[in-house]
Amino acid sequence: MYRSILRQSPSPSRFALLSSRFASTSSKQPTLKERLAVLIPQEIENVKATRAEHGKKSFGPVVVDHLYGGMRGLPALIWDGSVLDADEGIRFRGKTIPECQKLLPKAPGGSEPLPEGLFWLLLTGEVPTPEQVTELSKDWAARAAIPEFVEELLDRCPPTLHPMSQFSLAVTALNHDSAFAKAYSQGISKKDYWGPVFEDSMDLIAKLPNIAGRIYSNVFGKGKLPSIDKAKDYSHNLATLLGFGDNEAFVELMRLYITIHSDHEGGNVSAHTGKLVGSALSDPFLAFGAALNGLAGPLHGLANQEVLVWLRKMQSVIGENASDEAVREYVWSTLKGGQVVPGYGHAVLRKTDPRYMAQREFALKHLPEDSLFKLVNQVYTIVPDVLLEAGKAKNPWPNVDAHSGVLLTHYGLTQMEFYTVLFGVSRAFGVAAQLIWDRALGAPLERPKSYSTASIQKMFANKN
């Protein structure tokens, strides 16, 4: 049976083999685009073979509750970049977060993976060489400038406009220079879509630090934006634009943060929105702008802001260094007020999110004595029991958002309204990778069927 190169986790020996092949055929290692150009025809054949063999097979029943229940768990999408297991958590192309931390190239002197490597992995299923990652850093730095009219657009936003609204506005406006939109209007053939979508995706990712930095500076009065350093990696430049480039621990945090927030399989609101909008052949800027609007919701990415708001409110009500009993009571009062406990629960996960654990490990290494970190730990020992006792949430354990704000606050990035922007910068990596593959594989317009309640009643009348 046909087996895709993309599904294989490259073993160290295979990786060595690939590297030596590159070395023997050319002194310059292939770029990401060159590598994709090789992989895409193979994957097209792989999908063809899979559909020919399994295309008419049933995937289990669709029940009426799926239609009313937010399609929870309904098998409906294909995305090879990452897969989420309810108990184990996310794997990027088959690799867990600790494996990515170990295998992906690092900055000199750094110990967290460079997100450039994660993007390469998401797109190709292969671990890039340090040289390939450096080339990607350089490529993104060269594409980083944003058009003057987008700068002006951001400068004219009132500081009271939420940073996520400003973010999506600016990203949508980048469509002005979309290579794909231009190529489409000039009659590009379907089989070539992925090329300009790749270029747009690279531009999109590259320009996000300048957009995020400008929003941060405008909204929180941080003054003139520094320039990016073309010799530095993506996370370093993002940190610089936020005013934290001299803090090596913060730069390391950004590398880890972007890596773990990049992708969470295809069905979450932001990833799915990007895919859906892209299926109409909207270019990557329009598709990702839409994804950002989904990420801005409090049940999704805005939860990282909500966690800090909730923790601070709790401290103002029960004081700092409160007893476990006082924290427990506060959690109950949140639930009794008809609100959710932000940062807890998940639509798929049924265990503590490994993204939470990766951030906890980082905190234990870099800020074990931080008082807010101690509060997060205290909350971790209390909330799951309360949620279990309340009996509604299917997953009482913390998700990624329960931890991220504490780390950012520790280094002085205390403006919680900005936190989801950083989530958005990271999520671009997954959405962009998915858009490139969707166009390469000719993914069709998405168009599921909706029903009315009356039609459901009629369909099942007199049937048990």
Ligand code: FAM
């Ligand atoms: N606090 C209180 N109630 C909760 C809860 C929480 N943390 N998590 C779930 N529930 C409730 C939920 O509201 C629902 O109540 P109703 O039956 O009254 O509607 C019930 O438990 C069953 O929900 P579920 O099946 O366990 O979860 P869902 O799949 O419907 O929703 C979440 C998943 C993430 C939206 C939900 O757990 C939640 O609201 N959590 C708090 C917000 C949050 O942290 N979101 C971030 C998720 C994160 F991973 C991300 O996307 N970035």
